[in-house]
Structure formats: C-alpha cells, structure tokens
Ligand code: OOG
C-alpha cells in the first residue's frame with residue numbers, strides 16, 4: 530500500500546537521486562554491508578527564501594496536510610536563516626527540517642538578484658502538487674550565481690537548484706549490523722566518500738542526544754542562462770539518536786550541529 534506520505538517522499542527521493550548519484554551508491558553499500566538493514570530516513574531537509582508565498586510555513590503545509598506538526602524552531606544568525614522542524618504523530622515517519630533565508634538581511638545587490646528571480650511567480654506556486662520537488666522556476670546567470678555565492682552559499686545553492694530535498698538522512702538507529710555512526714563513517718571513508726569536516730566529522734554526540742555526519746555534496750551540471758557549470762548539488766546525512774533522561778529517544782535537532790551540516794553544500 531502506498532500512503533500519501535510515501536508518495537511524497539518517493540517523489541522527493543527520485544528527484545534527489547537525479548542530482549545525487551552518490552546517495553544510491555551509499556544506499557547499495559549499506560545493503561551490501563548490512564543485509565538485514567532497513568534503511569529508514571531520520572529526516573529530510575528543504576530550503577527556501579523567506580518571501581511571501583514561499584516561506585517555511587508555505588512549504589510545510591504539504592506535510593501538515595499529511596499529519597505533521599511544527600516542533601522545534603532554530604535561528605542561524607550568521608547564515609541569516611530561520612528554521613523549523615516538523616514531526617509526524619507516527620514516530621517512524623521521517624522528520625522534516627525546513628529553513629528559509631532572511632532575504633531582507635542581504636545586500637541590496639543580492640536582494641535585487643533574488644527579487645528578479647521570484648517576482649513573476651504565481652502566488653499559489655507553493656500550493657501546487659509537486660512543488661516540493663519542482664526545482665527552479667526561473668533562469669539565473671552564472672554571473673548572478675557567483676555574486677550570490679560571495680555573500681551567501683545558501684542563496685546561491687537555492688537560486689541554482691530551487692525547490693527540492695537538499696538531503697536525505699539515514700537513521701543509524703534502524704540499521705542492524707552498523708550500530709554506531711563511527712562505523713558508518715569508516716565504511717564511507719573506506720569507499721572513498723568525502724565527509725563534511727566542518728566542526729569535526731561527527732557533529733554533536735551522545736551528550737546532546739544526536740550525532741550527525743554528512744557527505745560533501747555531489748557536483749551536478751546546471752544550465753545557467755549564460756553557460757553550463759558543475760556545482761555542488763545535494764548530500765547524504767547519517768544520524769544516530771540517543772535517549773533523553775526520561776528514556777525516550779530525542780527527536781529534535783541541535784542548532785550548533787545543523788549550522789555545520791548546512792556547509793555540506795559548500796564549494797570545497
Ligand atoms: C539543513 C542543515 C541542517 C540537520 O540535520 O541539522 C540539518 C540544510 O543543509 O538545508 O539538516
């Protein structure tokens with residue numbers, strides 16, 4: 530049986546794989562190493578501009594309709610981002626982390642580039658069925674991309690890739706043979722995958738009830754209006770959750786770790 534939630538995540542996953550081939554390679558690597566493993570997503574993440582009609586709440590509505598509710602709230606002041614996470618009443622459903630760029634805090638030049646991309650979009654764009662994996666709805670030049678990149682890596686990524694899952698996250702808690710994030714990381718590194726080192730390979734840990742690692746994003750070809758270029762696309766994340774003092778698994782995020790996970794799409 531395919532639930533509506535499953536079809537939404539399947540749509541996001543298929544789109545994500547088209548620009549993140551390493552995710553399928555890693556998926557197969559886990560299956561080969563841990564034959565009984567059930568590869569479950571801890572969460573996915575989406576990015577957007579904090580502009581009318583495409584704010585976090587507009588994107589989240591697709592999940593709220595399927596039984597999700599807003600849970601944690603986070604602020605990343607140096608990256609000029611707000612974020613929220615959403616949870617389903619069924620704890621086995623993936624969590625959803627959605628961030629938005631506070632466009633009005635960027636330079637006048639960057640704001641002008643972003644307004645130019647978004648000014649003619651239909652007001653009901655975010656309500657459209659496949660919106661969450663619809664990509665870009667505009668043409669951007671490599672020159673403007675580079676301008677944005679100098680100021681906000683997030684702005685540049687979003688302008689180039691549009692609306693889609695930025696990453697999926699394997700839940701280490703649901704694997705069988707691989708029981709520790711350190712084991713997962715060793716497996717990945719043995720097979721040549723490059724991990725995000727910002728703040729250390731493992732962000733967080735048992736002390737904050739959440740340990741996370743991520744690959745550095747793949748590179749994929751973008752057809753800019755003036756030229757074609759390979760730029761960072763999406764990455765794969767790995768999360769291990771630990772119980773709180775009350776014995777229940779922690780289901781939130783850790784702002785200090787998230788701040789570093791964002792950097793998995795940096796040009797390195
Ligand atoms: C989201 C980064 C934060 C996490 O697990 O802490 C995050 C992003 O890169 O869009 O996913």
Ligand code: NI
Pocket residue numbers: 572573574626696698766790
């Ligand atoms: Ni994440």
